[in-house]
Amino acid sequence: MSSCDPSLLPLSLEDRLSDAQEEFLTAHLSQCERCQRELEHLAGQPQVWSRVSTALKTACAGSGEAIFTDESHTTEESESAADFAVEFLSPSTDTESIGRLGDIEILEVIGHGGMGIVLKGFQPELKRLVAVKVLAPQLAVSAAARRRFAREAQATAAILHPNVMPILTVHSTGKLPYLVMPYVQCESLQQRIDRTGPLELVDILRIGMQTANGLAAAHAQGLVHRDVKPANILLEIGVERVMLTDFGLARAIDDASITRTGIIAGTPQYMSPEQARGEPVDSRSDLFSLGSVLYTLATGRPPFRAESTYAILRRLTDESPHPLREIAPQYPAWLGVLIHKLLEKQPSDRWTSSTEVAQLLEQCVAHIQQPAVFPLPAACQVAKPKWWRFSAARAGVAVVVALSLAMGMMFLPPLLRKNSRLEPTMATTPAPAPPPSESGGRQPPESPTPPTAPTTEWNHGEESLARLRKDLDSWTRDAQQLWKTPK
Amino acid sequence: MRTPETRHSLIVRLKDQRNELAWAEFVCAYEPFLVRLVRRQGTPDRHIPDITQQLLIAIARSVNGWSSDGRDASFRRWLGRVARNVVIKFMTREKKQITGQGGSDFLQLIELTSDDTPDEARSQQYEHELILWAAELVRSEFRDTSWRAFWTTQVEGRAVADVARELGVTSGSIYMSRSRIFARIRAKISEVLDDSEQQS
Known part of the structure; x- marks a missing residue:
């Protein structure tokens, strides 16, 4: 059995262990009863443990509160996704179609996310394939969710850019509001990393550059995306094109009509520190998220990870990410410089704009292809000590x-x-x-x-x-x- | 359902800016709990925001009665105590009264000072409600497997080794996860409950 390291126990409770420490302690705890007891004691006194357990047990027995058992979330959602098509679509004469929605023949369900489901459809009049994003039924009853959905449409409609997924039409008044987008054969960047692991340098730079260009178009309209993450970056199959999507959280910088609710909006792992603290954000918040995305592309994992959202948020605000080059030494030092400057805690310490980042990345692409002709941009040189x-x-x-x-x-x-x-x-x-x-x-x-x-x-x-x-x-x-x- | 506007109407002016901040933070943390509690007391949905607001106002009013005893974080501790007493008083009242309208009568009924001592059973009930609320919040913070490890071993009382096999994890990771979850639940509770309560 490995020897005890009591200093790890309090760190473990706060979810602040490094990967190696976590691995060590998990293995150790499996065998060491003394550390098991010690850890539980650190978490709380025995009578507090038992009080919490008792309260949860009685609550569960009394009202059968599904909220604490895991069946509650997952199954409910998938069921409603299946039922939903039947209820929402009107019957179609087309045998290929599973139903009709307005002038669109719905062909299949492509996927579902936090806000609703995405369907593949065909518009016979226009002879084109479309993707239809429908707000989830359980959200459609909430005025706030409907507003957010409508906002995505307005926000995205304002941006015309090759690296931003356009919205063709919006139907926001019906029972379930929906958006119509062009149907593009694509996979998300998340699916790509899951499939292949870390990407080649040139791919990281190209994807980063196009994402930054898409962001620049949004920022030029005064919009902050607020949820830049691999799942929201689509890669068109067969073409080297990146499209930024899901402006559901996007909000005009000066839009004061929406008050903070304290609900975490956004994906914690890719949030900026200012977002994690619930402070007002500007376009530089998206730059931080972009930094997290690029870091993930290079290392195969996000820079800030922990078992709970709370611990992730705290790491975001308190801790520096592990130096990129220590995890991925195969990349040149300047990639680390570029990415870590995006991941600065203080917005003013980051690169100044998405346009600047896009330009830098473009110069880097040129540099790695023809180093003799194109020098590395000066700003990416390893910083002064x-x-x-x-x-x-x-x-x-x-x-x-x-x-x-x-x-x-x-x-x-x-x-x-x-x-x-x-x-x-x-x-x-x-x-x-x-x-x-x-x-x-x-x-x-x-x-x-x-x-x-x-x-x-x-x-x-x-x-x-x-x-x-x-x-x-x-x-x-x-x-x-x-x-x-x-x- | 949530009413962020409430907070703006409940801005209190205190001499010490840090206390103003503490108040704002307290309301942020406490309001969701109040909403849940008011609902669980059988209040009809349409009255929930109103009753919640009334309770917050009652707590806010008591803020004026506060004077520092010079101890660290005493404002926050005191706030926790006032809130508890207001809520317990509210829980003690007849169901038919709380379904009705707010108004000054309501405020008088639930307005108290921090000196009032509520009875033991109600205190227990309050703590119970807090635990449920905290657990619900913390549940969403953790991965499903972690939560299941906590729930099955700690609440259902099943053997760690069995659950480990079932979930396909090591028993070490179960000890780790459930301690983390427990520590988070405790931290959530102590955000609103004063420290002396926690230790008792």
């Missing part, structure tokens, strides 16, 4: 430390010897390096290609600097501790 911005006194200390540390480090001498040219640190492999792969594909981490293009080389120097900065930061902290006068 943080200690650069320190106060003069601390910077002074830092410089001394930097020098003494640097002397002891292997990378500096070759760096100095080659005067202005920066050589990669593993300069022992003299073989001519192949040009960076055309597709920008990921390379296995164990055999890194020695970089040749000037920019990549420079990156390498920057990386060493970044590593140095890390050491420096921790050293400075230690030094401050050391010099603190004892009380």
